[in-house]
Amino acid sequence: MPRRDAVAAAAILLLAAAVVREAGRLPFGSARSPGEGFVPWWLGVILGVLALILLLRSLLERRAAGAPQPRRTGRPLAVLLALAAYAVAVDPLGYPLCTFLLVVVTLAPRSPREALPALALALATAGGSYVLFAVWLGVPLPAGPLAR
Amino acid sequence: MDVGSLLASGFAVALTPTNLLYCLLGSVIGTAIGVLPGLGPPATIALLLPVTYGMPPTSAVILLAGIFYGAMYAGSTTSILLNIPGEAASVVTCIDGYQMARQGRAGAALAVSAIGSFVAGTVSIVGLMLLAPPLAQFALRFGAPENAALLAVGLMMVGYLGGGSVVKNLAMAVVGLVLGTVGLDPIMGTQRFTYGVYKLAEGFEFILVAMGLFGIGEVLVNYERAVAPEVLRTRIAGLLGTREDWRRAALPLTRGSLLGFFIGVLPGGGAVVASFITYALEKRLSRHPERFGRGAVEGVAAPEAANNAAATSSFIPLLTLGIPGNASIALILAALLIHGIRPGPLLVSDQPQVFWGLVASMYLGNVLLLVLNLPLIRLWVSLLRVPYRHLGPLILVVVLVGAYSVNNNPTDVGIVVVFGALGWILRRLDFEPAPLVLAMILGPQLEAALRRTLIYSHGDFGVFLQRPISAALLGVAALMMLVPAARRLLARRPWQPPAPLEERSDS
Numbered sequence: 001m002p003r004r005d006a007v008a009a010a011a012i013l014l015l016a017a018a019v020v021r022e023a024g025r026l027p028f029g030s031a032r033s034p035g036e037g038f039v040p041w042w043l044g045v046i047l048g049v050l051a052l053i054l055l056l057r058s059l060l061e062r063r064a065a066g067a068p069q070p071r072r073t074g075r076p077l078a079v080l081l082a083l084a085a086y087a088v089a090v091d092p093l094g095y096p097l098c099t100f101l102l103v104v105v106t107l108a109p110r111s112p113r114e115a116l117p118a119l120a121l122a123l124a125t126a127g128g129s130y131v132l133f134a135v136w137l138g139v140p141l142p143a144g145p146l147a148r
Numbered sequence: 149m150d151v152g153s154l155l156a157s158g159f160a161v162a163l164t165p166t167n168l169l170y171c172l173l174g175s176v177i178g179t180a181i182g183v184l185p186g187l188g189p190p191a192t193i194a195l196l197l198p199v200t201y202g203m204p205p206t207s208a209v210i211l212l213a214g215i216f217y218g219a220m221y222a223g224s225t226t227s228i229l230l231n232i233p234g235e236a237a238s239v240v241t242c243i244d245g246y247q248m249a250r251q252g253r254a255g256a257a258l259a260v261s262a263i264g265s266f267v268a269g270t271v272s273i274v275g276l277m278l279l280a281p282p283l284a285q286f287a288l289r290f291g292a293p294e295n296a297a298l299l300a301v302g303l304m305m306v307g308y309l310g311g312g313s314v315v316k317n318l319a320m321a322v323v324g325l326v327l328g329t330v331g332l333d334p335i336m337g338t339q340r341f342t343y344g345v346y347k348l349a350e351g352f353e354f355i356l357v358a359m360g361l362f363g364i365g366e367v368l369v370n371y372e373r374a375v376a377p378e379v380l381r382t383r384i385a386g387l388l389g390t391r392e393d394w395r396r397a398a399l400p401l402t403r404g405s406l407l408g409f410f411i412g413v414l415p416g417g418g419a420v421v422a423s424f425i426t427y428a429l430e431k432r433l434s435r436h437p438e439r440f441g442r443g444a445v446e447g448v449a450a451p452e453a454a455n456n457a458a459a460t461s462s463f464i465p466l467l468t469l470g471i472p473g474n475a476s477i478a479l480i481l482a483a484l485l486i487h488g489i490r491p492g493p494l495l496v497s498d499q500p501q502v503f504w505g506l507v508a509s510m511y512l513g514n515v516l517l518l519v520l521n522l523p524l525i526r527l528w529v530s531l532l533r534v535p536y537r538h539l540g541p542l543i544l545v546v547v548l549v550g551a552y553s554v555n556n557n558p559t560d561v562g563i564v565v566v567f568g569a570l571g572w573i574l575r576r577l578d579f580e581p582a583p584l585v586l587a588m589i590l591g592p593q594l595e596a597a598l599r600r601t602l603i604y605s606h607g608d609f610g611v612f613l614q615r616p617i618s619a620a621l622l623g624v625a626a627l628m629m630l631v632p633a634a635r636r637l638l639a640r641r642p643w644q645p646p647a648p649l650e651e652r653s654d655s
Contacts, residue, residue, distance in 0.1 A: 004576075004577055004578075005577070005578075007577075008316075008577045008579065012319055012323075015323070015326075019326055022341060026340060030607060031602055031607030031609070032602070032603070032606050032607035033602075033603060033607075034335075034598075034599045034602055034603070035336075036333045036336055036338060036340050038599070039329060039595045039598065039599065040326065040329045040340070040341075043322055043325050043326050043329070044326070046322055047319060047322045047323065047326065050315055050318055050319040050322060051319065053315050054313075054315050054316065054319065057315070072371070072372055072373075073372060075371045075372065076368040076369070076371045076372045076572060079367070079368060079371055079540075079544075080368060080565070080568070080569055080572070083364065083544070083548075083565045083568065084562075084565055086548065086561065086565075087558060087561040087562035087564075087565050088562070090548075090552070090558050090561060091558045095549075095552075099545055099548075102541070102544065102545070102548075103541040103545070106537075106540060106541040106544060107537060107538075107541060108537075121538065121541075122541075125541060125542060125545055129545050129546075129549065133549050133553070139549060139552070139553045139556075140556050141549065141552060142558075
């Protein structure tokens with residue numbers, strides 16, 4: 001995947017530049033007495049060199065033949081968005097409600113026939129895991145407005 | 149005390165009802181995740197790390213180790229029945245294992261795999277028991293230069309042997325080292341890269357990073373895959389194999405056990421490399437290499453023995469030098485550190501109950517796994533009928549609860565999700581997250597050792613070559629860099645035909 005590698009190499013190169021810049025703001029010291037910035041600065045440089053090698057390779061490499069692997073990017077993206085929303089909402093809305101909604105989104109029922117089992121599984125997962133972790137194991141999960 | 153008495157004391161620890169239960173639990177969970185494709189040992193260990201906080205350290209390590217070697221044991225089941233490896237270390241087993249199943253010999257393949265794993269696991273535990281204490285004694289001679297050289301070589305080996313692109317692996321290791329510099333400076337004690345964020349003062353929490361990269365990252369990758377596996381509809385009969393099967397498997401099994409043991413000791417070597425190397429070796433040694441890829445029992449026996457032997461022996465660098473060779477072992481190291489135990493040369497002498505308790509539990513776990521994997525195989529196969537779309541949400545819920553329970557803080561849930569996204573993106577771009585995790589955990593040790601060495605030597609880098617152990621270690625690193633380069637150059641010569649992998653099967 002030369003193009004993907006080139007994008008990845010460019011991102012790593014940016015990261016390396018940021019590391020060198022930020023490490024440069026710390027006391028560098030010397031080889032006799034290395035300061036806080038000594039190791040991070042060198043790590044940034046090494047990372048930059050590796051990114052350049054990767055970039056060079058990806059530019060020189062010919063595009064590989066053959067059909068690309070079938071991928072469904074939409075699904076993991078939707079799950080990722082749901083997870084991000086979960087992280088924000090779990091404290092105000094509570095664990096049981098957020099977990100129920102997260103499981104429904106991840107199961108993604110496509111028809112009314114699939115909806116009922118999905119809702120049942122989401123309810124069982126949210127309720128069951130709350131009882132297991134919060135009630136039995138004592139993890140102080142936020143109960144949310146439903147418990148009030 | 150002699151080895152026998154120490155082992156007896158280990159059995160006294162491992163046979164307590166609590167530890168026996170954790171050993172059984174670890175073996176059962178390990179078998180389950182080994183059977184299920186799409187959930188690996190690092191993800192599972194990361195998920196269960198918070199659960200171990202309240203346990204005694206020996207029980208925690210017994211449970212997590214059981215998950216790790218249990219998964220190696222059972223990873224072959226899906227390789228044989230589905231042509232999909234349950235674990236990366238069982239990829240090679242697909243080649244001949246699946247062909248055996250298609251020919252109606254699934255029972256024999258599963259038997260050779262399970263009994264071979266048992267024999268190899270036992271050989272490797274004996275090796276661990278005999279080799280670890282003297283190696284720990286030897287490592288007591290290590291000073292800062294030797295530690296710095298050892299850690300650097302270990303990380304390089306992870307890059308070179310970890311599979312995939314070496315440059316990408318090394319880049320991931322350096323990113324891990326950079327992440328490891330966030331927090332307190334290991335020499336001066338001042339804060340670095342924290343930008344006034346209180347949470348970063350002690351650095352990124354390893355457990356959250358691991359849960360995100362391995363737990364959520366793996367689930368997202370599995371959601372992306374469009375193809376659902378189908379179980380081969382075959383009758384699982386003849387679960388002891390025939391005499392001819394065992395005659396053919398005996399030598400490959402022995403070679404696989406021994407080679408796997410030595411490869412497992414190398415950082416980054418581990419079970420995956422061991423299984424590939426032993427398969428290639430058996431094919432080369434065979435008088436009928438054309439049988440490989442068409443259901444040769446040797447092609448199942450050798451890699452399965454090797455990956456189990458390597459899984460056990462990969463505990464040696466952890467327990468004697470404090471260096472994890474792979475992501476699962478790094479997570480076990482994290483569990484020990486959380487309990488205030490620092491694995492290294494002093495572990496065997498200072499915490500004998502942990503070391504010998506673990507060794508004894510491995511013997512017990514090995515027997516339990518044989519029972520779990522042979523008579524109960526049909527039960528595990530039925531687990532494959534659970535669709536991933538139902539399993540994925542359950543894994544996510546366990547990760548999120550685990551993340552929340554680390555500090556009872558919703559911010560940690562956000563951190564795990566961010567690292568989960570990173571894990572998914574990295575895998576999409578063919579970057580392995582394991583070197584990142586290993587480097588992150590080893591980074592502060594490496595930096596402290598390197599800076600101490602430079603302070604003592606007044607900035608003279610030559611000190612690494614003046615001390616024999618560090619010079620030897622750096623020599624190994626130089627060889628590792630030069631040998632692949634030389635091989636690549638030789639491979640470009642026109643008279644050397646490449647050996648295509650495709651020739652093995654598809655007939």
